[in-house]
Amino acid sequence: MVLGGPRHLVVVRMTAQSTTVQDALFGEPALVETDDHGPPATQDPREVARIVATAQEPGLLLIERTGLVLRADPARPGCADAVPRHDGDTVVQLLDTGHLKLGGTHHIHHNGSEGPARSILVPKATRDMIARWQHLRPIPQRPATAPNTPKQTRQRSTGVIGVDVVQPGKALVTLGATGAGGTVIRDGGRYRVENDHGALVGHASSYRAAARLLARYHGYTPGPVEIEHEHRTYGR
Incomplete structure (x- = not known):
């Protein structure tokens, strides 16, 4: 059984509905629904940085015929395992936006099958973008206080x-x-x-x-x- 030859990228739609919580790049965390209209787009910079880091080490690959994203197994050269669905959706999103690029074709063993898969490369512009994010500092926030909490005042003494x-x-x-x-x-x-x-x-x-x-x-x-x-x- 083979994985399939090089073809155009096809993203297979999933019919099961699920949800995932994402921290947004702008605004509050949001509950993103994944339905049969396609994968959700992530706005979480930490998710993007994690996927980019994985693409660099140990490496990611794409089976173009099925759209399946694989993670290279450093302990077994030439072998790879499927990534979670949300990670795969994020990889497809980054490929669509140009933050990741497809590289050469490799012969990969996966789940008892073997066949060609394209390596996923990280352009220099994406590496520079992640480096800038890593130098950002969160804005310090004041500790939350109850709005109706009275201020403590020093109690006066009676004297003698x-x-x-x-x-x-x-x-x-x-x-x-x-x-x-x-x-x-x-x-x-x-x-x-x-x-x-x-x-x-x-x-x-x-x-x-x-x-x-x-x-x-x-x-x-x-x-x-x-x-x-x-x-x-x-x-x-």
Whole structure:
């Protein structure tokens, strides 16, 4: 059985439909459908560069009668294997555009058959084009951020927090010069913490802990706490 003699290039249409994802030379990656209207054209420069590199080493060949593209087997001189369909379509595209050229005829063994196949050559203009692509650098991109993510701001400190024990079990809290504060009232074995309007903020184990709780409630970083009259008059 022979591969067939030299004839004009014939591209055999495939009836099965499939798709392939390509990175476009211009624009976003696209899903390209391969149907019975012929092979899709690739716009991916990396695909083109890969095919050109394969044509140079180990080499590509074309059976003109069937349009089958073969890849030379460097481990078996004179033998070749069929390339994937998408690679074959890309080779045909590059031949049509002149980026690849047909060379001399060689006697090739393939899949138990043998016959003539044309070598595929890479013109100097194509090699220069690939070299220019290899020197291109991608444009740096800023890391993506969520559009509604609030910017982190440094939390302000209250400065010195004043705790004034006005009567046993009750203290008024002043958060430095912020103008904010609250009230701390003994409630059984713990302290009830209220804001300036008497609304419950939470509970704490001591005046000092209550002062820090109020600072965080108002959005401040707690500063040093100074307690007036507590130890001198009433005790805790």
